[in-house]
Amino acid sequence: MPDRSDKLRELGLTPTIQRLAVLESLEKTNKHPTADQILHVVRKKFPTLSRATVYNTLEALTKAGAILRITVDPSVARYDADIGPHAHFRCRVCSTVYDIDVEDENTLGDCVDGHQIEAVRTYAYGICSSCLAKDASTTTASPNGSQSSHPSSRKAKAFLDEPTTPRKEKSSQRTSQSDSQSEKGGESPNA
Numbered sequence: 001m002p003d004r005s006d007k008l009r010e011l012g013l014t015p016t017i018q019r020l021a022v023l024e025s026l027e028k029t030n031k032h033p034t035a036d037q038i039l040h041v042v043r044k045k046f047p048t049l050s051r052a053t054v055y056n057t058l059e060a061l062t063k064a065g066a067i068l069r070i071t072v073d074p075s076v077a078r079y080d081a082d083i084g085p086h087a088h089f090r091c092r093v094c095s096t097v098y099d100i101d102v103e104d105e106n107t108l109g110d111c112v113d114g115h116q117i118e119a120v121r122t123y124a125y126g127i128c129s130s131c132l133a134k135d136a137s138t139t140t141a142s143p144n145g146s147q148s149s150h151p152s153s154r155k156a157k158a159f160l161d162e163p164t165t166p167r168k169e170k171s172s173q174r175t176s177q178s179d180s181q182s183e184k185g186g187e188s189p190n191a
């Protein structure tokens with residue numbers, strides 16, 4: 001394993017204690033942490049480290065190419081010490097970001113429309129294996145056909161319940177603004 005100080009020097013960065021600490025914390029995880037999560041980890045070792053220092057350090061490491069900033073999570077930047085070609089998958093249930101293998105490497109070094117591809121960042125979204133396993137276990141938990149009264153539609157039901165409850169409240173508020181709602185004044189027959 002190459003020395004982190006050498007790695008930073010090769011990238012033209014002075015290996016300061018902060019940079020080494022941030023890089024180390026990133027290399028020890030595959031969870032693609034946010035800046036705040038990195039701050040939390042690094043502060044265990046360096047309690048006086050400021051948030052600004054960690055943010056600036058991440059910026060410098062990213063610019064130098066020591067780490068990757070990934071935007072698979074639209075709400076927050078995440079960081080990755082694995083700078084090799086790989087894609088990211090974000091679970092929409094638990095928000096975990098996973099490394100995944102895709103065939104993007106095929107295009108590295110290739111020329112597409114005259115442009116030479118040096119890096120490909122693919123973001124994939126869906127439901128991760130552990131969330132699917134949880135879902136499957138609740139589904140299969142229901143016994144044989146005789147007791148199928150509570151199938152896996154629990155989620156769908158809960159989902160349906162949500163819009164109906166606020167809609168009733170809204171309709172009473174809306175009567176002043178919307179003419180079409182006046183029909184609901186006599187309680188709709190479909191309810």
Ligand SMILES: [Zn+2]
Pocket residue numbers: 091092093094095096127128129130131132
């Ligand atoms: Zn998940």
Ligand SMILES: [Zn+2]
Pocket residue numbers: 032080082086087088098099
């Ligand atoms: Zn990654």
